[in-house]
Amino acid sequence: xxxxxxxxxxxxxxxxxxxxxxxxxxxxxxxxxxxxxxxxxxxxxxxxxxxxxxxxxxxxxxxxxxxxxxxxxxxxxxxxxxxxxxxxxxxxxxxxxxxxxxxxxxxxxxxxxxxxxxxxxxxxxxxxxxxxxxxxxxxxxxxxxxxxxxxxxxxxxxxxxxxxxxxxxxxxxxxxxxxxxxxxxxxxxxxxxxxxxxxxxxxxxxxxxxxxxxxxxxxxxxxxxxxxxxxxxxxxxxxxxxxxxxxxxxxxxxxxxxxxxxxxxxxxx
DNA sequence: CCATGAACCTGGTCGC
DNA sequence: TGCGACCAGGTTCATG
Numbered sequence: 001x002x003x004x005x006x007x008x009x010x011x012x013x014x015x016x017x018x019x020x021x022x023x024x025x026x027x028x029x030x031x032x033x034x035x036x037x038x039x040x041x042x043x044x045x046x047x048x049x050x051x052x053x054x055x056x057x058x059x060x061x062x063x064x065x066x067x068x069x070x071x072x073x074x075x076x077x078x079x080x081x082x083x084x085x086x087x088x089x090x091x092x093x094x095x096x097x098x099x100x101x102x103x104x105x106x107x108x109x110x111x112x113x114x115x116x117x118x119x120x121x122x123x124x125x126x127x128x129x130x131x132x133x134x135x136x137x138x139x140x141x142x143x144x145x146x147x148x149x150x151x152x153x154x155x156x157x158x159x160x161x162x163x164x165x166x167x168x169x170x171x172x173x174x175x176x177x178x179x180x181x182x183x184x185x186x187x188x189x190x191x192x193x194x195x196x197x198x199x200x201x202x203x204x205x206x207x208x209x210x211x212x213x214x215x216x217x218x219x220x221x222x223x224x225x226x227x228x229x230x231x232x233x234x235x236x237x238x239x240x241x242x243x244x245x246x247x248x249x250x251x252x253x254x255x256x257x258x259x260x261x262x263x264x265x266x267x268x269x
Numbered sequence: 270c271c272a273t274g275a276a277c278c279t280g281g282t283c284g285c
Numbered sequence: 286t287g288c289g290a291c292c293a294g295g296t297t298c299a300t301g
Binding site for chain 1: 292293294295296
């Protein structure tokens, strides 16, 4: 469930439970979930430390313990939530942390999700691009940076070191809104459309956050919050349906290795 | 610099 | 019902 709005929603939902608390133990079922640290490191550096803050950076949920940070990436199917008990009938709990009388549970069907441990944000900040909902994402920034690269726009928007937080759903939605074909080469897109794209990205992400993100496929987990942005989707999953703007039929092709939805009339190369 | 394909995993769906 | 092929909201690494 993981693009910027969904990660933002998860972050907000667990934050209030964790602030000021400290983890007392970690139970691991899928070892690879710990990307760059061991259970011993957890005992040394995380256990007993107070959670100072919980925030989102790109698609990472960052648990800030002051001396150390523990970012979590949900990847494709990760679910992170707080519960009073660990449901042992669940098949895909990769790990859980105990704090007070509650648990922070990480459930992940496809096992791609990861926990990281760093001293500070330097590593992530160095590899991640601009936050699309921040003041740094200006018209000048996007005009300049789109011109300097010769890449298919869909692929470029996937690049987290360029603009971070976008994924398959919101890329398709933003390109539709800005009337840009997903195969357009970034440097050749008109300034007018680039400015429209910036606006579209901000609107699509912002509106989705307001509705708690998008829930598309229900992975039949008992616990899964349901975001309502799916009601606002214009192209994603709409192949075969009439475009809400021009009435042509929405297509779905493979672009940048991903299922890509677009309107062949509104979005010309 | 840029594009493509495979790898990491499990489960759902579609066609025969 | 069974089985294979293909698909899925992500990222990384290797190869032209």
